[in-house]
Amino acid sequence: MSSRPELQAPPEIFYDDVEAHKYTSSSRIIEIQAKISERALELLNLPNDGVPRLLLDIGCGSGLSGETLSENGHQWIGLDISQSMLNVALEREVEGDLLLGDMGQGLGLRPGVIDGAISISAVQWLCNADKSSHEPRLRLKAFFGSLYKCLSRGARAVLQVYPENLAQRELILGTAMRAGFAGGVVVDYPHSTKNRKEYLVLTCGPSSLSTSVPIGKGEDGESYSDDDSSGDDEEDQTVSISDRHRPRKKQKTKKGKGRAWLLKKKEQMRRKGNVVPPDTKYTGRKRKARF
């Protein structure tokens, strides 16, 4: 594994024809996508009445995740930014309707019409500024705001994400909460580097019993624990994962508002009573698109 795809190129460039075809020709990828999608659907906690629902698959790509939704009898609409990935989905004649679009610009759906949303390994892409006009914070806000609006009250969104670090996780979760969602993160197999998966389980509307966050699988660390990690606590685990994959490259500071400005702004927001991620060494850091 070289580095995070998110650091290599913007998604519509990274997921080109070659990468898109990898998706449906690798049995390993197919299996992983199917497994995560099954789990996401389970966490959606739809009423167990056999009635098909209208679901959304955000970053639907080649439609592997959507297929899981179809197999479970649901109707779905998929959104993706990569034409190549969607072409594969079209070739495979998936049952959902496909929309070519950027979730960072909002979802373009009418209010309250969607019964549930899943997203597999896509939302962390919003944390990168791939163009000079991109402001991750604003793009996440546009995304979660529009997601909240299009879901019916009480509906859930389950987003499986690969945040690069603690700051990204908090940025994503914090933005979701400010959009009005209740919920939190479910971590499956937290003690396994290979199988660890995290899901944002978000409920639309005021919090109630149904918004309490379910427990992750293998949290006791028994079933899937990797040999070398038993002594680590969860935080160490996270750090070591991102360290392993993050290329050590120099950070170019971009002109702009800068860290000091950001820290001040965050302090102001905190005083207003907003939920603001803690300041870390990553605060105000800019990454550049590498191409």
Next chain:
Amino acid sequence: MRLLTHNMQACNIKGVTNGFPFRVEAEEVMEKQVDFNADFLRNLFPKIEWKALVEASRAMGYHELPDEADSSLLDSDDFLQKFHRALPQLHLEEGAFVCPETGRKFPTALIKCI
């Protein structure tokens, strides 16, 4: 692209305030078999903008839907069958959605919304 999706979509371009519903320009329409499920249709009905559905279905050459509909019709099997054909079964294979405000065209089968 199904009318199901058409009915949920509003034009998302910056500055557009009234992007619903897309006008449908149909070139090729197909009907695909989908399992009939009355409960699915009953759940969906309150979320549907009926007028938009009727207009879009007529633009696609399907004239079976009544001008107006309320939930009392959901007990009628005849109505549910027609609703079913229009919603998940009717597909716009070739054609375009047109933004009602800007006139911008979005070609199907992939609806581009950026």
